[in-house]
Amino acid sequence: MSAAVLLDLSLLIVVIALGWPLGRYMAGVYGTEPGFARRALAPLERGIYRLCGIHAATEMDWKGYAVALLLFNLAGAVFLYALLLMQGHLPLNPQGLGGVRPGLAFNTASSFVTNTNWQAYAGETTMSYLSQMLGLGVQNFLSAATGIVIVVAMIRGIVRTQRRELGNFWVDMTRTVLYVLLPLSTVFAVILMAQGVPQTLEPSVHAHLIAPFLSGKTAVTHQVIALGPVASQEAIKELGNNGGGFFNANSAHPFENPTALTNFLEMAAMLLLPTALVFLFGRMAGDDRQAWAILAVMLLFFIPLSLVSAHFDLAGNGALRALGISQTHTRALAGGGNMVGVEDRFGVGASTLFGAVATATSTGAANCAYDSFMPLSGLVNLFDMQLGETIFGGVGSGLATMLALVVFAVFLGGLMIGRTPEYLGKKIESFEIKMASLSILVMPLLVLIGTGLAVVTAAGRAAVFNPGPHGFSEILYAFTSAANNNGSAFGGLNADSPFYNVTLGLCMLIGRYWTYLPLLALAGSLARKPRIPASSGTLATHTPLFIGLVAGVVLLVGALNFVPALSLGPVAEQLMRLPSSLMVVH
């Protein structure tokens, strides 16, 4: 356990050490004062604007910003949908894969355009290289950039006074991709390649087995080893909190995540931009303490939750213990614990932490089978998402949701000290509360109603492999993952069915746009307001007291809604001590 604690803390230290300068750098990307990248690449940036006919100097109000965002995302989704349907007739398809079925194509397009990256398919047997690169890869960048520009616009709303404009969507998107995502993922892809991740357009390799064997009555003599442009996908998959793996096994596949070092770096990459954006917020607001306060709230949840997850999984499975099987902490057992579904080159500690990182951020990547976690470790994954993807959360979108919850905390806190609530000098009035409510409201509704719909319909129940409360957890997990735009899969649920493709696809779309459009409206309203100077009568929003208040709101407004559902899933499972992961062999 002490090794898990050490890993957890060293990861966070590395992330903060990298996130801090990155946040400053990004202030130069979005601020009025151009940083060195913007100065160096100014001609290129201007060239892009000229080519696309963008008037970079014209800023948009929140409605203009929202419309541009919606149109751009819609175009991306339609393009991806069409590409997937037609991939059989398109080049760069060495495996000769056919077109994707419409239901799955809709689900996948919704998934990648919303930064969810829920995958109801296996990448290596479904997607051509063209679809991977031009379709999924491009959306990996654009959906991440969309998340980032949402929070940049929101920060501008808080920071600006008596203005209507939140910035120019096209300019923000261009700069995000050009100055942030491309450089970072290029560097990270090169590191991954150095560690052994393939980057090639060669078709799959047919390798002859040294020791052929009989499977049933067929002799297995060779193995297909899938290849492809993996490293470039892998880099943006983690950095952009996408999480859609090139391979079905995601980061458990040795070609996506070959070494302990890449495992550590991939976790760091998932946390990097969400952390840097928090610091960017502090920088743009001219008050770094605000950033530290928000980071403190995130850590206040993340550290205990990730350690709880590690604790229960490292403790091992009681049913195995009863049979006298050792799960102790030894090097031979890769650190011991509940090794079901765990890659032994990572061990249990690095797997639960990966799970916590992938669900706290909206990445949803996996380096093990989450389905086989001990129930309370699985609950941590679920809970991380049910906190509304605010604990780090998706790139941009996570901080945006967190700021909406901060608005609630400020509202309650403001009333408790007898003032009309204000955040960073901006009054929080009924319009702000309305928009924040509209945004926060939708996720629990989608998760709860979606799960309810699935359990009462035969189509919903048909996908469940596991009996007992675990089967319920699987459905709950799927809807939680989709509505929160996480994309993490619990497994154990056959989600490639018309029912799940459509319902989860809708959850992803509604969960994305219904959550963030009201926040843009909120930003637009805040931008128009004057700033109220602070005094000793103002609620300070950087103190430990306020951090506690925000944490309380995140818990009460965000997570309290899921207590009944959780008690019928993982909680019941853990209390029953049903070793459900033993009942089905993966």
Next chain:
Amino acid sequence: MSVMKSHATNGEWNRLARDALIDSLKKLMPQHQIRNPVMFVVYAGAWLVWALWIRDLVDMRTAMSAFTGTVDAWLWLTLLFASFSESLAEGQGKAQAASLRQARQTVQARRVQEARADAPYESVPGTQLRPGDLVRVEAGDIIPSDGEAVLGVASMDESAITGESAPVIREGSGDRTAVTGGTRILSDWLVIRVTSAPGDTFLDRMIRMVEEASRRKTPNEIALGILLVVLTLVFLVVTMTLYPYSWYAVHYAIHKGHVVGITVLVALLVCLIPTTIGALLPAIGIAGIMRLMRANVVATSGRAIEAAGDVDVLLLDKTGTITYGNRQAAEYHPAPGTTQEQVAAMARLASLADETPEGRSIVALTQKRFPGQTQALGADAALITFTAQTRMSGVDAGGHRIRKGAPDAMRAWIGQHGGAWPQELEITIQRVASRGATPLVVCVDAAALGVIELKDIVKKGIRERFAELRRMGIRTVMVTGDNPLTAQAIAAEAGVDDFIAEAKPEEKLSRIRAFHDEGHMVAMTGDGTNDAPALAQADVALCMATGTQAAREAANMVDLDSNPTKILEIVRIGKQLLMTRGSLTTFSVANDVAKYFAIIPAAFVGTYPALSALNIMDLSSPRHAILAAVIFNAVVIPFLIPLALKGVRTRAASAKSLLRRNIWIYGIGGLVTPFIGIKFIDLLLVWL
């Protein structure tokens, strides 16, 4: 209006409570319940469970019907408690509105065509008067409408509005021209120009304010209402989806137990939605307005009360608010060769017949310092009164001419009488003036005895009040017509943060605008017509009841006691209103944690017996657990009614310490209290 002044007696409370009880039963009609979305959910749930109870009765399921019936009864009680709190608060308002309405009676008015004492009049009903009409009123008349005196001087009884029975003077010029409809003229006569349309007089607006207190929502109330509706909506879905989840668990997951009952789900729903704050929210708002009324302040809108809580700059007139309003003798400074007692004695003699506040204060100071000085004026004494030409006053007595007056006037007088003007005296005069005080020189014949120092006396305790305000983050700015030197001295003594000296009305207005540009919220007091533009600009504008009609119209609050210091009290009431709402919301939401621990294991223990591990309160049985949670949820409302009506305790403290205190009491307290309460009720249920 004496209701306002005195707190309700026990008997009145009993009557209020009885009326409220009857009224709250009437409030159980759907058309009233629909206005409060949170409580409407409870209402719908109560009917639903009622129907289930009837079904259980018909089906003769005795044990089940007893449980369903008990839950239903407590749901109805929850609704009753909620309506009761609102009725109780409204009852106080109704009593005040009724007493105000007594003052508003239709009277015959003498309408005249021109403002002359002997102009002919025609008799018209008061309700037909239009703005601009001239009316003549005489001793004994009730003033028919709001207006401005244009001619005459009269004494008025304004107790119908202000509760103050001492007569006040109104006259046709100056700043005391405003007359209010419903007040009575005691002596003499006035010609009034009507300023209000019928139905829109000050009295009408007061009545409307009291009556509409429950209907009009303030901005923060609206915002909070949205939050509560959203929470309710989410919890509605949380409980509704539990039915399919439970159904799945029973039929597919584990094949054990029964699907959770509708009664249990309704109970869970009612416990989870913020009923505590939902029930008390209307009462809190009304009670805030009533507290203001009890302080004898009438606000024209609830918005103004909330704004009072947000104010961070107070613009205060020096005179009347910070100082007592007149200069008083504070010190005697003897000239070389004389003693302080001599100066005091002569200053007293010179002032014995001086009826001005300054004169009286000199007599009082001598009496205090030298009680032995009791010499009376002889019968031959001749009083010399102050004139603008001589600028001195005094007395000729016992062959001496005793004078006091402004230094330059006195120097001229001494020069005329061949006396010498001591250089040291000049230094003393300078020193006194530099302190912002007024020096008066005392002479006997041609000899200057010394200097009387007249000072603006800063009100007792005002310095501490300003220090409190500073801790609350509120800046105080003193406005005075004095020169900067004087202003600075008084500002330092009173402890205000800033001052505006030699202030003209335009300057007030421009300062308020400047504060607004910096994002501040400004409160000010005023009474004169020239204050009106600034009053209209300020966020919270308190006008004295003695103020002119223009000032009253521009202000959004009127202080019936005409006590400018009351602005401080108004700020406190405004803050208290918001704090009560915020604290009870926090309490209400924090309560949910314990309710989960009571109801979730109880509802699902049949399906998953292992969930009994969550029964950390060790409640006796599932049904008792659910009942205990519902009962706690209901009884917490009447327990909190006094808090809702009185408001949470306020202190002058920084935001930080206020927040810490309220989070501890209402946040952590709200988390812990229901655990204790539900366990206690469960024990009671077992015992019964």
